[in-house]
Amino acid sequence: MPTTSQNSRTAALAIARTKAASLSVGDFVQVTFPALNKNCTLVENDRAIAEEPRQAKCKVRKIIKVCAAVYTALGKSLMDDNDSLWEKIGGSESDMQVDGKDVTWEQVNRDEKLMAQYRATCWTNVVVVTDGKRTFVVNTEGYEYARYVGRLA
Numbered sequence: 001m002p003t004t005s006q007n008s009r010t011a012a013l014a015i016a017r018t019k020a021a022s023l024s025v026g027d028f029v030q031v032t033f034p035a036l037n038k039n040c041t042l043v044e045n046d047r048a049i050a051e052e053p054r055q056a057k058c059k060v061r062k063i064i065k066v067c068a069a070v071y072t073a074l075g076k077s078l079m080d081d082n083d084s085l086w087e088k089i090g091g092s093e094s095d096m097q098v099d100g101k102d103v104t105w106e107q108v109n110r111d112e113k114l115m116a117q118y119r120a121t122c123w124t125n126v127v128v129v130t131d132g133k134r135t136f137v138v139n140t141e142g143y144e145y146a147r148y149v150g151r152l153a
Contacts, residue, residue, distance in 0.1 A: 021105075023060055023128055029123045030153035031126065033136045037148045042075035042136060045149045055153060058126045058137065061089045071131035083144040086127055090139035090147065093123040126150075 023029065032055055034048030066074070074085075096103050096118055107123065108118045125136045139148040 007051045007149045020110050021065060021130075021132070025060055025063060027060045028123065029058050029060060029126075029128075030138075031056050031124070033139075033148055033150035033152040038079065039149065040077075042078070042149070045136075046076065046151070049151060055121045056150070058139070058150075059093070059123045060128050061125045062087065062127045064127060066129065066131055068131045068133070071129065071134060074129060075136065078146040078149055081144040082146075085113050086138060086140045086144060086146065088140050088142045088144065089127050090125055090141045090143075092122045094118050096121045128152075 006143040008015065033052045034045060035054050036048050039044075039048055046131055048132035078091075098107075098114070103114060103118070108114045124139050127140070129136050135152055137150045137152065138146040139150070141147045
């Protein structure tokens with residue numbers, strides 16, 4: 001008989017599968033990232049998420065649909081450079097304006113009030129990878145590898 005933990009994990013996978021199937025580029029999603037990132041595999045990353053999860057509002061910029069074998073291979077090689085796959089998609093963005101103009105990063109960095117406003121309104125740009133059953137989310141922060149990896153919340 002399945003344990004409560006196994007039932008919870010099965011339910012979470014079913015919900016994630018449903019979310020991934022209905023996603024489109026431009027959608028906003030909640031993603032759980034580990035507090036400590038740059039893990040080499042999805043297994044290591046999932047352990048880190050379990051230890052200290054961090055939620056983030058994210059915007060889907062690309063969806064990569066792969067077969068199960070490719071999904072597994074990608075999940076074992078998160079630190080490998082693959083710019084053609086990730087396209088350096090990541091980093092934060094906001095539509096925050098001051099006096100009708102977009103705020104520059106230099107302005108935000110110099111003003112604590114603007115920084116607080118930016119943090120309250122920003123999102124992280126991500127790539128969603130799915131094989132139709134499993135899904136992970138990548139924020140490259142402009143690098144050529146899966147620098148930060150999370151799961152749909």
